[in-house]
Every structure is written in C-alpha cells, then in structure tokens.
Amino acid sequence: MKRMEGGVCAAAGFKANGVHCGIRKNKTKRDLSLIVSDVRCSAACVYTQNLVKGAPIVVTKKHVADGYAQAIVCNSGNANTCNADGVEIAEGMCSLVEKYAKIPAQDVIVASTGVIGQPLSLEPIADGMPALVDGLSAVNGLYAAQGIMTTDTVEKQIAYTFELDGKECHIGAIGKGVGMINPNMATMLIFITTDAAISPEMLQKALSADVKDSFNMVSVDGDTSTNDMVAILANGLAGNAEIREPGKNFTVFRKVLKKTTTYLCRKIAKDGEGATKLLECKVSGAKNKRTAKIVAKSVIKSSLFKAAMFGADANWGRVLCAIGYSGADVDVSKVMVAFRSRAGYVCVCENGSGLPFSEEEAKRVLSADEIEVLIGLNDGNGSAVAWGCDLTYDYVKINGDYRT
Amino acid sequence: MKRMEGGVCAAAGFKANGVHCGIRKNKTKRDLSLIVSDVRCSAACVYTQNLVKGAPIVVTKKHVADGYAQAIVCNSGNANTCNADGVEIAEGMCSLVEKYAKIPAQDVIVASTGVIGQPLSLEPIADGMPALVDGLSAVNGLYAAQGIMTTDTVEKQIAYTFELDGKECHIGAIGKGVGMINPNMATMLIFITTDAAISPEMLQKALSADVKDSFNMVSVDGDTSTNDMVAILANGLAGNAEIREPGKNFTVFRKVLKKTTTYLCRKIAKDGEGATKLLECKVSGAKNKRTAKIVAKSVIKSSLFKAAMFGADANWGRVLCAIGYSGADVDVSKVMVAFRSRAGYVCVCENGSGLPFSEEEAKRVLSADEIEVLIGLNDGNGSAVAWGCDLTYDYVKINGDYRT
Numbered sequence: 001m002k003r004m005e006g007g008v009c010a011a012a013g014f015k016a017n018g019v020h021c022g023i024r025k026n027k028t029k030r031d032l033s034l035i036v037s038d039v040r041c042s043a044a045c046v047y048t049q050n051l052v053k054g055a056p057i058v059v060t061k062k063h064v065a066d067g068y069a070q071a072i073v074c075n076s077g078n079a080n081t082c083n084a085d086g087v088e089i090a091e092g093m094c095s096l097v098e099k100y101a102k103i104p105a106q107d108v109i110v111a112s113t114g115v116i117g118q119p120l121s122l123e124p125i126a127d128g129m130p131a132l133v134d135g136l137s138a139v140n141g142l143y144a145a146q147g148i149m150t151t152d153t154v155e156k157q158i159a160y161t162f163e164l165d166g167k168e169c170h171i172g173a174i175g176k177g178v179g180m181i182n183p184n185m186a187t188m189l190i191f192i193t194t195d196a197a198i199s200p201e202m203l204q205k206a207l208s209a210d211v212k213d214s215f216n217m218v219s220v221d222g223d224t225s226t227n228d229m230v231a232i233l234a235n236g237l238a239g240n241a242e243i244r245e246p247g248k249n250f251t252v253f254r255k256v257l258k259k260t261t262t263y264l265c266r267k268i269a270k271d272g273e274g275a276t277k278l279l280e281c282k283v284s285g286a287k288n289k290r291t292a293k294i295v296a297k298s299v300i301k302s303s304l305f306k307a308a309m310f311g312a313d314a315n316w317g318r319v320l321c322a323i324g325y326s327g328a329d330v331d332v333s334k335v336m337v338a339f340r341s342r343a344g345y346v347c348v349c350e351n352g353s354g355l356p357f358s359e360e361e362a363k364r365v366l367s368a369d370e371i372e373v374l375i376g377l378n379d380g381n382g383s384a385v386a387w388g389c390d391l392t393y394d395y396v397k398i399n400g401d402y403r404t
Numbered sequence: 405m406k407r408m409e410g411g412v413c414a415a416a417g418f419k420a421n422g423v424h425c426g427i428r429k430n431k432t433k434r435d436l437s438l439i440v441s442d443v444r445c446s447a448a449c450v451y452t453q454n455l456v457k458g459a460p461i462v463v464t465k466k467h468v469a470d471g472y473a474q475a476i477v478c479n480s481g482n483a484n485t486c487n488a489d490g491v492e493i494a495e496g497m498c499s500l501v502e503k504y505a506k507i508p509a510q511d512v513i514v515a516s517t518g519v520i521g522q523p524l525s526l527e528p529i530a531d532g533m534p535a536l537v538d539g540l541s542a543v544n545g546l547y548a549a550q551g552i553m554t555t556d557t558v559e560k561q562i563a564y565t566f567e568l569d570g571k572e573c574h575i576g577a578i579g580k581g582v583g584m585i586n587p588n589m590a591t592m593l594i595f596i597t598t599d600a601a602i603s604p605e606m607l608q609k610a611l612s613a614d615v616k617d618s619f620n621m622v623s624v625d626g627d628t629s630t631n632d633m634v635a636i637l638a639n640g641l642a643g644n645a646e647i648r649e650p651g652k653n654f655t656v657f658r659k660v661l662k663k664t665t666t667y668l669c670r671k672i673a674k675d676g677e678g679a680t681k682l683l684e685c686k687v688s689g690a691k692n693k694r695t696a697k698i699v700a701k702s703v704i705k706s707s708l709f710k711a712a713m714f715g716a717d718a719n720w721g722r723v724l725c726a727i728g729y730s731g732a733d734v735d736v737s738k739v740m741v742a743f744r745s746r747a748g749y750v751c752v753c754e755n756g757s758g759l760p761f762s763e764e765e766a767k768r769v770l771s772a773d774e775i776e777v778l779i780g781l782n783d784g785n786g787s788a789v790a791w792g793c794d795l796t797y798d799y800v801k802i803n804g805d806y807r808t
Binding site: 049050051052053079081082083084115116117118119179221222223224225226301302303304307308310311313315316317318320321322323324325330332349352353354391392393395396397398399400401 | 625708
C-alpha cells in the first residue's frame with residue numbers, strides 16, 4: 001500500500017470537477033462538485049442518524065437502493081434541509097447531471113452542505129452544470145474537494161495504491177466537515193472512489209464496519225449533522241476478480257479503506273472549526289472495546305477539556321471528570337493519564353490520583369499542534385481511538401454568525 | 405409566598421459566614437463558608453452521578469446517612485477530588501467545625517469546589533476556622549454565598565417566606581456553579597435552609613423530586629461535575645406540625661422549594677462561564693414529559709446553537725438539528741420554533757420548515773439578555789423547561805487557563 005496523488009481521481013475511470021455556480025456569495029469559492037465514473041459502479045453509503053435529514057439523503061437512499069451508482073453531485077453553501085421543496089430540488093440536481101453528463105438520474109448520488117432551512121434555488125446549479133461537466137477530468141479532483149468545503153480551511157483528499165490478485169488497484173477520497181460534527185453510525189461528507197472490483201454487498205459491509213471505528217469516533221462539537229453521508233463508488237476497472245465474499249482480498253480492501261478513512265478523520269478533526277490542535281484520544285486497558293470507545297468519545301467531546309488543550313493547560317482533572325460521567329463501566333481508582341506529542345511525553349495521573357510533573361514540560365508537550373491523550377484503564381484489553389480538536393475563540397466567532 | 409432578603413439566614417435559627425483563609429491566592433476572594441443551625445436539622449442531599457466523586461461527597465454521605473445534620477462547611481479554590489488523602493482532609497474540615505463551633509463532626513455536611521486533582525492542605529482551613537466561627541451571624545449569609553464562588557461573577561442567594569399551619573416559615577438558599585455544569589440526578593453546589601418542620605424522609609422525597617425538573621435541567625457546558633451536591637437543612641424552628649407524609653402542607657413545601665430552586669437554576673445558567681445571555685428552552689406538545697425534557701436539554705446543550713445565540717443569529721436550523729439528534733421520539737414535520745424576549749416575539753419555523761421572518765426583528769429579539777426558545781412538537785401534552793446560556797469567547801478564555 002503506497003500513498004499517491006490524485007485524490008478522488010486516483011482510481012482508473014474516475015473524473016471530477018468543481019466550479020463556482022453562485023450558491024455561495026463569495027465568487028472565489030467553488031460551490032458545486034461532480035465526480036463521475038466511466039462505467040457503472042458498486043455503491044455503498046452510510047447516512048446521518050439525525051431524525052432531521054437533508055432532502056439529498058432521502059433522494060440518495062432511493063438512488064443507491066439497487067447497490068449501483070455512477071456519479072456524485074454535491075453543492076456547498078446550502079444544506080437543502082427543512083425546505084418544503086427540498087426533495088424536488090435534490091432530484092432536479094440529479095436530472096441536471098443526466099442532462100449534461102449523460103448519466104441516468106437514478107444512478108446519481110446527491111449531497112448538499114451548508115445552512116439549514118434556507119430555500120435552495122435550482123437556478124445557479126442549472127447555470128453552472130455545463131461548465132462543471134465540461135471541466136470533468138482526471139486531474140481536477142482538487143476542484144471537487146474545494147467545491148464541497150464550507151468553513152473548512154483546507155481541502156481534504158487522499159489516495160493510495162494497493163494490490164489485489166496482482167492487479168494494481170487505487171482508492172481515493174475527498175471529505176469536508178469542520179463543524180456540526182459528532183457522527184453517529186455515519187459521518188460528515190466523504191466521497192470515496194476505487195477501481196477495485198467488489199460487489200455492492202461486500203462494499204456496504206466494508207463501509208459500515210469501517211465507519212464504526214473511523215468517522216463515528218470523530219467529534220468537533222458534539223452536534224450530529226442533518227446531512228452527514230459517506231459514499232463509496234467501486235467501478236472495477238482495476239481488473240481484479242470481483243470481491244464477493246470475506247477472505248484475503250476483502251481483508252486487504254478493508255485495510256486500505258481504514259487507512260483512507262483514518263487519514264480523513266485526523267484531517268477533519270484537525271481542521272475543526274476554529275481549531276488550532278488535533279487531539280487524538282487513545283484508550284487502552286478497557287474491559288472491552290465498547291467501554292474504550294465510550295471513554296475516548298466522552299473525553300474528546302468535553303468542552304472544558306477542549307478549552308484546556310487550547311490553553312496548553314495540563315488540567316487532567318477534566319479528563320478524569322469526563323471519564324467519570326461517560327457512563328462507561330470504569331474503575332476510576334485504576335486510571336492512568338498521559339499527554340504525548342512530538343515535543344515529549346508527560347504522565348500526569350496514576351491510579352486515579354495526580355502525579356507530580358513539571359508544568360513547563362507539560363506546557364511544551366501541549367503546545368504542539370497534534371496531541372495524543374493516552375488513557376490506561378488497567379481493566380482489560382479493550383482499546384479505541386477518538387479524534388477531536390481544541391475549543392477556541394474562533395469556534396465561537398465562526399458560529400456566532402454563520403449565516404452572514 | 406413572598407420573596408425576602410437574608411438568603412440562607414432567612415430561616416429562624418440559621419447563621420452563616422464566609423472568610424478568606426488562603427486556599428485561593430487572591431486575598432479579596434472569600435474561600436471558606438460555614439452555615440450552622442442552632443438545633444439539629446432534618447437533612448437531605450442529592451449528589452453528582454459522576455463515577456469520579458470528590459472526597460467531600462464520600463464524607464457527607466456518611467454524615468447524613470441518619471437523616472440529620474446541623475452545619476455545612478464548604479471551601480472554594482480546590483475540589484479535593486482525585487487526591488489520595490482527600491477523605492482524610494474532608495473529615496479534618498468537619499473536625500475543625502466541631503472544635504470551634506461545637507457541632508459534632510458527624511453532623512457536618514462538607515463540600516469543596518475548584519480545581520480537581522491538586523492536593524488540599526488543611527492548614528489554611530485550620531487557620532481560618534476561628535474567624536469563620538467568630539463571625540457567624542444571621543446577617544452574614546452573603547459572605548457564605550461569596551465563599552463558595554469560583555468563576556461565578558455574582559452571588560446567588562434567594563429567600564421566601566410562606567405559611568404552614570398558620571405558622572410563618574422561611575426558606576433560603578445559596579448556590580454556586582458556572583462551569584462543568586450538566587447535572588445528572590444532582591447538581592452544582594446548592595445549600596438550602598428552612599425553619600419548616602419536616603421529617604428527613606419527606607425532606608429527601610421533596611428534594612429528589614424537585615431536582616429532576618430544576619437543577620437536572622440546567623446545562624452550561626455539558627460537563628457533569630465531580631463535586632455536585634444539593635443539601636437542605638430543615639430545623640423546624642418555625643413551629644409548624646412536622647410534615648411526615650404527603651398532603652396539603654407537603655404540597656406547599658414542594659411549591660416553595662420549586663420556586664427557590666428555579667430561581668437558582670436561572671441564576672446559574674445566566675452566570676454560566678463567559679455567558680452574556682440566559683437561554684430558557686420551553687418545550688410543549690411532546691408525546692410525554694420525558695420526550696419534552698430530552699428535546700429541551702439537547703437544544704440547550706448544542707454548542708452550535710449556543711454560539712448562534714451569542715451572535716443573536718436566528719439560525720433555527722440548529723434547533724431542528726439538535727431536536728433531530730436528541731434521541732427523542734419526535735415527528736420533525738410537526739415542529740414549531742419561535743424566539744421570545746422582552747424585545748419581542750418571532751416565529752421562525754412551522755411544520756418543520758422555515759417561515760419568512762424579518763432578520764432585523766429577530767436580531768432585536770435575540771439581542772436581549774434573557775431569551776426564550778419556544779418549541780412546539782404538536783404531538784401530545786408533555787412539556788419541560790431547560791436552562792442554559794450562550795457560548796462566548798469568554799467561556800474559552802476562562803477555561804483555556806483555569807488553573808493559573
């Protein structure tokens with residue numbers, strides 16, 4: 001498995017593009033993206049569990065019900081959620097893809113991201129579609145990554161090459177998401193493409209298993225979005241024998257998928273709204289994996305802990321506090337807490353009580369931009385990782401007046 | 405029922421005081437408080453459900469196990485939590501009360517609030533106790549209210565006079581709490597005194613029922629403290645016939661208790677760390693009360709919604725989003741959302757979709773310092789209220805470097 005360039009266009013037979021069509025006021029921001037495959041693909045999706053669901057999710061569910069799709073269209077600047085005509089608009093977006101890209105509307109995955117509850121007009125999308133389709137190419141993956149960004153400050157894309165049956169395969173992905181992030185059985189917007197051959201059933205199986213340990217373990221602010229979606233398209237152009245059951249090849253596929261999604265989890269957490277630091281909470285020694293996940297997620301979500309990390313303050317009492325109210329079955333008198341970063345390592349708590357430590361050294365460790373929070377529960381073999389970010393002035397600034 | 409001055413000393417036979425003993429560095433801040441009754445009282449407490457519990461909670465539970473107590477001692481500046489010698493220190497505080505105030509240590513309720521995981525020395529407490537006891541008086545309730553404050557910006561005290569059996573009774577209370585507030589079956593620190601005569605069992609019954617709709621419905625930051633405690637002392641000096649069972653007098657008592665605790669809930673939420681606004685989320689029309697409470701709590705806890713309120717931004721999509729991920733059984737297509745304050749009223753969502761509204765008017769309504777978020781679920785008769793505050797730069801500032 002090797003990392004490569006190309007993002008969502010790294011896999012054979014995929015083209016992409018992103019344009020500014022006018023949904024967002026700022027003309028320098030792309031707001032409409034399209035990813036297409038030369039051939040029809042196995043398709044799998046997971047969606048937000050929020051009861052309030054964006055209209056695109058309703059339409060996408062219908063379109064991928066047969067396990068196949070060939071394109072993904074996505075706009076930013078408007079979530080198309082809580083609008084009376086939302087489904088009609090989302091279907092209209094798919095019809096525009098059919099009209100200009102000659103891909104059947106029912107093979108189009110549609111997504112929207114941005115403000116909830118503001119009417120979305122089809123007009124700018126209709127205006128922008130010809131240029132969007134004209135510009136589709138295997139080198140424009142970056143534009144597609146840009147077109148789905150909202151308050152994201154960096155594009156999020158990744159690609160790997162790997163082998164199945166001696167055939168060179170590729171997997172690539174783009175993602176967005178910096179706020180309203182606390183996925184539950186699904187996630188922010190992630191679009192993954194691969195030229196590996198894999199049946200729709202096995203693709204769904206791989207994706208559903210993966211998100212439990214990847215995107216579902218990310219939290220920026222504890223708010224689960226109405227429009228979360230992870231979609232994966234596999235067009236089979238790599239020429240490997242189609243994966244139709246568990247086995248060696250499925251294991252390899254799951255491994256590269258995990259590598260891809262983990263990269264995006266870290267990227268999304270680090271770019272959390274207003275964030276200056278990536279927090280990676282690694283829990284080990286739990287009674288079981290479920291306990292480890294509950295603890296990791298609780299710590300990564302604590303506003304008090306996140307604010308302390310912003311201030312590079314080794315206030316480990318807030319870690320203990322978040323473990324204590326997590327609901328997990330933990331013996332607090334056995335807990336160990338340490339902080340680690342490229343600047344060093346400092347253990348601050350053992351057996352549930354504080355250890356003497358150098359405040360200056362702790363400050364240095366916590367001043368790095370990627371911090372590991374290591375929690376040992378000394379109670380078994382369960383482990384888990386969760387990703388989050390610090391809570392900063394800029395989070396408040398960004399969200400105090402998001403709509404204007 | 406009439407409001408009166410005097411706080412925790414409003415009821416007959418109670419004296420209080422607060423001094424600076426040296427736990428907090430700032431000499432202008434009182435950090436040690438004491439409330440005593442002339443006679444032994446019926447006592448009831450509820451405590452945090454956090455698995456990590458402050459040592460004072462362990463000691464207090466033991467001391468009120470028999471249903472009686474006569475004094476409350478509390479320090480600020482240090483939570484006495486996650487310390488190996490914590491229980492010993494908490495018991496030492498009670499012994500100091502016995503030594504100087506001549507009240508048996510086992511009749512003392514002890515509480516601590518402040519930083520978790522830093523050793524607490526008994527020395528400053530021993531040094532301050534003589535002056536603390538010397539200054540006990542029926543007019544020093546304010547000092548006691550000040551001595552338990554941490555990052556609180558205002559003292560929180562209240563008192564009411566009411567009648568039972570034609571006897572004039574009084575209830576008074578002080579409270580603290582501005583961060584790490586998301587009570588679960590218990591709450592921040594609240595000390596209530598009354599001269600009504602009521603048995604320990606009925607007092608506990610009244611308190612346990614009350615907190616479910618009062619303190620458990622407050623959230624400043626979603627973090628449940630390790631030291632939360634509500635304690636109530638009833639010394640019976642008003643001379644009414646002791647309340648020993650449900651009935652008219654118990655109903656009256658519950659009503660004044662509710663009035664007292666609701667006042668403190670609003671006060672605590674409004675003084676939430678960094679807060680500029682009190683948010684009062686009123687849910688009606690729910691399938692049942694439980695559903696209404698889940699919805700109200702979810703909205704009041706949403707970081708995104710809280711930040712929008714700071715910016716006076718009528719971003720109601722975030723209200724819908726928080727309803728949708730709350731886990732409550734809600735038909736989102738029936739939801740109504742409106743904002744109300746002393747500056748006006750604006751309805752922004754009906755049947756789960758947006759209504760046209762004047763942004764300027766909404767801005768005016770949301771610029772008040774107390775805002776009601778009205779949610780109608782149109783699905784039954786369940787209702788609930790939750791209290792919270794906006795998320796501001798100052799929350800981050802206060803918590804980015806709390807320990808120094």
